[in-house]
Amino acid sequence: MSKIIEIFSLSAGYGDDLVLKDVNLTVNDNDFIGVIGPNGGGKTTLLKVMMGLIKPYSGTITISKSSKRKNGNVFGYLPQITKIDKKFPISVLDVVISGIIPQTGENQITTKEAKLKARSLLERVGGEHLCEKIVGDLSGGQMQRVLLARAIISLPELLVLDEPDTFVDNNFERDLYELLKELNKEMAIIMVSHDLGTISSYVKTIACVNRGLHYHHSNAITEKVLESYNCPIDLIAHGDLPHRVLKEHEHVNHGE
Amino acid sequence: MENDVLGLLQYDFFRNALLAAFLSSIVCGIIGTYIVSRRLVFISGGITHSSFGGIGLAYFMGFNPIIGALIFSLLSAFGIEFLSKRSDLREDSAIGMIWTIGMALGIIFIAATPGYSPNLMTYLFGSILTVASYDLIAMLVLAIVVIFIFVFFYRTILYVAFDDEYARTRRLPVDFINYLMLSLISFAIVLNIRIVGVILLISFLTIPQVTANIFTKEFKGMLVLSVIFALLGSVVGLLVSYRFNIPSGPSIICVFVLVFLLSKLLRYLAVGLSLRRQMKNSL
Structure with missing residues (x-):
């Protein structure tokens, strides 16, 4: 296992709108990270800063030198399709x-x-x-x-996917995840998705992005629930506020 | 009519006009395809109109109006890009501002210039029949540069235009291409002002391209077809303007639109025919 990219103490945003604060993340060469979080929480911003499309306010992004890398091809990017004309x-x-x-x-x-x-x-x-x-x-x-x-x-060494599962029918969604699983043997994947239920049965780890970043070193949050029926569903739980359910975990305090 | 045309070709001014139409069709066809594909029509309108400020300044100070127009159009092109990217100003608002301030300055400068400005109408409405040989040489050079750039950087231009963010992840020189294209747009606009004029110029950069887009949905095809439609429209428009003794610019634009409407009709009929055939076959 070798590092592809290391993000350390990263803050980024647009103008005076601080979207990401003190984010740390390391991506290794066979990772499959699912990125979840609320809208406007900074998921897309994280991907863009990582690829150098947005300059961070502070912090460092280190891309490891790799011998197998030819002509500097680190990222394979799939943007949100609403951005395409x-x-x-x-x-x-x-x-x-x-x-x-x-x-x-x-x-x-x-x-x-x-x-x-x-x-x-x-x-x-x-x-x-x-x-x-x-x-x-x-x-x-x-x-x-x-x-x-x-x-x-x-x-690429790292496939960066921003909601590849929107505007997609269920058939293709299953194909897509199988394909990604296949691709993951050749490259690391980081993927933003709204469909927590489905992605957690395919991804290896989960990053929760909401201004800060909480990294879960397994996809176990919903594994038990979903392993029995491996189908695209969203987990729904009722409460006073709309919420996502994660397994109990320790949060690193980022000093907010 | 045939004899008329042959007779016309004896005149220098008409041969020059045809040559101008030819060169401007090449430049506008190619640059316009980029403009239409990237949805830069409004920006281009802003650049065109603001260049009038430079024409006014040149009148006032007594230098070549084309140089003045070039300075203003380059400044406004980069100004719009800069204002909309690096400040809170929305792009279309920035365009609206630069569009009108250019025109306003032009009018003020011309009003402040003593005496009557005889060629002013030429810059507003164009006059393809009075293009001088130095205009033609400048346009020839621009046509060669534009063709060269689009042939050698075709794929880079296409990819940056389609998805500049993705192009950046491919390490393509996105900023360089953007500024290069804005400069080319400015040059294309300024050198065509003498031919169609500030007010009507945007038609050369949009109508042949939209017509081409009816028949092809590929960038390369649009480049070629746009040049052909621009050439067709401007030559026919020129002849019509001679025949009916109307101004050449408006005449060319009317032909452009006529060709567009005919193409649309043709396409509509073809689609209907193909649909009917498919439905028959499936029965």
Whole structure:
């Protein structure tokens, strides 16, 4: 087990809106981390800071040097699909190819090779019939497949998924999680999801992000409940306030 | 009509106008595809109108209005980008502000300039029939630069335009491409002001592209088709303007829109036909 990325005492936000405060997280090479938390709690911000898309206010992000890493490809990113302009004139193949890191010299790959690679990737995510389509024709689930293919085409060390299970039907959702389990043998995965019930049966550990970050070193919170029926459900519990149920655990006090 | 056209070709001014239409179709077709795809139409409108301030300043100070327009359009392009990214100002509000302050400054400068400004209307409404050879040379250079950049950086431009955040994770030079494109937009706008004018220019950057978008949903196809539609519209518009003795700019735009409507109709009929065939086959 070797470290891919280490986040230490990180604070980040937008303008004077402090979204993340004093966050620590280490991602190792075969991790499968599920990130949960309320809306606006900083889940997406955490992913973006990690990948260098947002500059942190303070704290450090250290990406380990790795011998197997070629041309610095650490992250394979799948953004929230609401961020994608569906009217943009671009073909599915071109979207997938855009995930290939441009290379120079001998490693340069021709457009023809890139297209072949994109086709095989689309096949892997169950989207071979989408090859000839354009982005505007895709349904939500199809779009997720295409974005996933784009995210993994360069064999990243860490797959970063922001709600890959929204706008997706139950069938694809199950396919998706099986696929991720498969991919997890080759790469670490960190995934934001609203579907706590489902993800906790696939992920290995859970990070709870709500301004701070609480790391649960197992997915055991709902394991007992869900192992018996491995199907996509949300755990629902009633109370005075809407809440999620986690197994009892110690919180590290971050001095709030 | 045929003899008319051949006769027209004897005149220098008409040959120049055709050449201008050709070059401006290449530049506007390509740059406009980027503008339409990235939804930068309103920004481009802001840049276009604010450049009028530079034209006014140039009149007032007595230098070449195109240089003035270029300074203002570059400043406003980067200003909009800067204001909307680094401050609380929303992008469309920033555009509204820069759009009108440019026009306002232009009007003030021109009012303060002693005497009558004879060519002012040219900059507002354009005049393809009076383009000078130095205009054509500048446009030729720009056309070559634009083609070169889009051929060599095609994929980078496409990926950054489609999803700039993702492009950043791929370590593509997102900021460089964004500023390069804003600069190209500014140059394209300024060099076309003489031809269609500040007020009508945005049509060259949008209508042929939207028409192209009816037939193709791919960036590359749109680039090529937009140039063709721009060329078709401007040449036909030019001939119509000559034939009926109406101003060339508005005439070209009317042809653009006519071609758009015909294309839409054609597409509508084709879709209907294909649907009917599919339904018949499934029975």
